Amino acid sequence: MISVRNLTHQLGQQTILDDLSLTIPKGKVTALVGANGAGKSTLLSLITRLMKLQDGQILIDNMNVGETPNDALARKLSILPQSIQLEPRLTVRELVSFGRYPHAKGRMQKQDWNKVDEALTVLDLNELADRQLDTLSGGQRQRAYVAMTYAQDTEYMLLDEPLNNMDIAASRSLMRVLRELCEHHGRTIVIVLHDINYASGYADNVVALADGKIDQEGTPLDVVDSAFLHRIYGTDAKVHILDDRPFVQV
Amino acid sequence: MNRVATTLMALLVLLVIATLSLFVGVIDLQPKNLFNPEELELLLVSRLPRTLAVLITGSALAVCGTIIQLLVRNRFVEPMTAGTGQGAMLGILIAILYFPSASLIVQICIAATMALISSIGLMLIVIKLPATKPLYIALVGLIYGGIIGAGVTFVAYQADLLQYIEIWTTGEFSGVLQGRYETLWIAAIVALLAYLIADQFAIVGMGRTTAISLGLNYNQVVVLGLITISIVTALTVVTVGMIPFVGLVIPNIVSRLYGDNARLTLPITAFFGASLVLICDIIGRVVRYPFEIPVGTIMGIIDALIFLWILYGRERHAR
Ligand SMILES: Nc1ncnc2c1ncn2[C@@H]1O[C@H](COP(=O)(O)OP(=O)(O)OP(=O)(O)O)[C@@H](O)[C@H]1O
Ligand SMILES: [Mg+2]
Numbered sequence: 001m002i003s004v005r006n007l008t009h010q011l012g013q014q015t016i017l018d019d020l021s022l023t024i025p026k027g028k029v030t031a032l033v034g035a036n037g038a039g040k041s042t043l044l045s046l047i048t049r050l051m052k053l054q055d056g057q058i059l060i061d062n063m064n065v066g067e068t069p070n071d072a073l074a075r076k077l078s079i080l081p082q083s084i085q086l087e088p089r090l091t092v093r094e095l096v097s098f099g100r101y102p103h104a105k106g107r108m109q110k111q112d113w114n115k116v117d118e119a120l121t122v123l124d125l126n127e128l129a130d131r132q133l134d135t136l137s138g139g140q141r142q143r144a145y146v147a148m149t150y151a152q153d154t155e156y157m158l159l160d161e162p163l164n165n166m167d168i169a170a171s172r173s174l175m176r177v178l179r180e181l182c183e184h185h186g187r188t189i190v191i192v193l194h195d196i197n198y199a200s201g202y203a204d205n206v207v208a209l210a211d212g213k214i215d216q217e218g219t220p221l222d223v224v225d226s227a228f229l230h231r232i233y234g235t236d237a238k239v240h241i242l243d244d245r246p247f248v249q250v
Numbered sequence: 251m252n253r254v255a256t257t258l259m260a261l262l263v264l265l266v267i268a269t270l271s272l273f274v275g276v277i278d279l280q281p282k283n284l285f286n287p288e289e290l291e292l293l294l295v296s297r298l299p300r301t302l303a304v305l306i307t308g309s310a311l312a313v314c315g316t317i318i319q320l321l322v323r324n325r326f327v328e329p330m331t332a333g334t335g336q337g338a339m340l341g342i343l344i345a346i347l348y349f350p351s352a353s354l355i356v357q358i359c360i361a362a363t364m365a366l367i368s369s370i371g372l373m374l375i376v377i378k379l380p381a382t383k384p385l386y387i388a389l390v391g392l393i394y395g396g397i398i399g400a401g402v403t404f405v406a407y408q409a410d411l412l413q414y415i416e417i418w419t420t421g422e423f424s425g426v427l428q429g430r431y432e433t434l435w436i437a438a439i440v441a442l443l444a445y446l447i448a449d450q451f452a453i454v455g456m457g458r459t460t461a462i463s464l465g466l467n468y469n470q471v472v473v474l475g476l477i478t479i480s481i482v483t484a485l486t487v488v489t490v491g492m493i494p495f496v497g498l499v500i501p502n503i504v505s506r507l508y509g510d511n512a513r514l515t516l517p518i519t520a521f522f523g524a525s526l527v528l529i530c531d532i533i534g535r536v537v538r539y540p541f542e543i544p545v546g547t548i549m550g551i552i553d554a555l556i557f558l559w560i561l562y563g564r565e566r567h568a569r
Contacts, residue, residue: 048463049462050459050462050463070462070465070466070467071465071466071467072465073465074463074464074465075465078463079459079463081459081460081463088452088455088456088509088510089505089506089509089510090509090510090511091509094509094511098449098452098453098456098460098464099464101449101453101464101465101466102464102465106447106448106449106450106513132509152463152464
């Protein structure tokens with residue numbers, strides 16, 4: 001369980017997160033949605049200690065982020081950031097193998113390489129495994145980074161817009177992998193999504209953020225309707241219910 | 251060729267060049283005459299120390315070039331020109347002016363400390379610059395080094411020590427003799443120790459976010475890297491003077507051909523670096539025989555050619 005208590009975050013004069021409290025259940029896929037600039041990445045960065053906590057408390061199970069050593073957290077949670085800064089000159093396999101660093105600390109054992117192979121297979125990267133990252137397409141590269149996060153093999157996985165640049169096949173297959181990890185391996189997934197239909201289709205819970213506050217949370221069926229879309233995104237779209245899941249007509 | 255084969259080949263080539271280096275010089279020395287005590291002495295007192303000094307300097311500086319490039323995430327920065335070398339010179343000046351009776355080791359410590367301070371300064375500036383604008387960082391590095399260099403010249407001018415600057419800025423190995431280069435072994439050891447955390451440097455090269463999410467103590471790795479660079483640079487400047495370019499050219503070649511997985515590529519980097527400096531040193535010994543041309547001069551010409559190749563050469567793709 002991730003529990004966020006009274007989180008307030010300011011950058012300059014602007015309040016990005018405003019006394020936000022949230023509980024993310026264990027073993028579920030939670031989708032974080034909200035308009036551009038709502039504070040989703042900021043919230044994720046604080047949970048994953050990429051940004052320094054200003055005010056409030058974040059607990060992951062019973063680990064207090066901010067007091068727990070960095071390398072212990074690296075074995076507990078992994079993050080796929082929204083923007084990858086610069087491309088290192090590495091092959092896909094090398095990149096994915098760095099995901100094992102928190103466990104192997106530079107001494108890769110057999111089981112570490114097995115995990116790397118598993119990650120490559122699950123993300124359908126076997127054919128690209130020996131290619132240099134800078135020779136891949138945007139979506140292929142994104143998949144390589146997801147594979148690295150997968151190889152880190154943590155109980156909690158937090159992904160900031162992982163579907164960026166991915167085609168529909170890759171997007172659906174990634175969402176299925178995440179569901180599978182959650183259902184059969186007890187992983188907890190937090191995922192920032194812009195396409196509400198992916199949230200509806202694959203998430204157990206949807207958390208909507210607006211102006212640094214939680215606007216609404218619950219199952220997709222509870223949360224997603226026309227009024228919700230109007231309120232959060234200021235857009236009017238029809239919502240249809242199919243197999244107990246709401247889908248936005250885009 | 252894969253990396254393991256290249257590493258072995260590079261080592262082999264290096265050994266051949268090193269052997270050659272032992273027998274090239276003003277005094278004729280033939281392998282068959284080595285049993286002659288005079289010639290053996292020449293080998294042990296002059297040729298061997300000189301060759302070892304070149305090997306250590308070339309390999310350690312190439313390794314340091316890779317480290318700084320990973321830390322600042324820019325391929326056009328090298329310690330000698332981006333402030334570390336100038337910081338070391340400033341340190342030596344301070345040692346000469348204020349602690350003239352201090353031992354060599356104390357002077358080296360002062361030089362290394364000043365080199366570290368100016369490297370940290372560079373790092374603090376670079377952190378504020380966007381990594382997506384590589385030219386910014388490269389130019390800022392050059393200007394930063396230039397400013398500290400100007401400061402060094404000013405202080406030296408005031409203190410009437412300009413002739414020292416001349417010696418430090420044109421590094422060369424003709425003065426290396428037994429008993430006058432051994433401190434360089436510290437540089438060799440420091441570079442070897444840095445290799446132990448090669449993985450961490452590679453991860454830091456992927457950016458702060460990735461480093462933290464993989465559980466690395468980002469600041470600690472950066473500081474360890476800067477300390478490594480500073481010690482190696484200071485020892486080089488104190489012992490043989492500035493040797494520019496190796497730390498720039500070799501990491502670029504190796505990154506281009508074999509990638510950035512530092513644990514696998516640093517040995518190649520070290521062997522290439524040692525070979526480059528040694529080849530330049532040997533050329534410097536024979537071109538105007540019996541006079542010598544400083545290694546830095548030869549290297550300037552060769553490296554300009556190599557750099558053109560790097561800039562215009564075709565990028566090598568998948569293996
Ligand atoms: N370094 C910064 N300085 C000032 N404001 C910032 C900074 N970084 C982000 N912000 C602001 O914080 C707010 C929240 O940003 P955040 O990146 O968390 O949004 P987001 O919900 O992830 O948006 P997106 O969907 O576009 O990724 C935005 O209004 C943004 O302008
Ligand atoms: Mg975001």
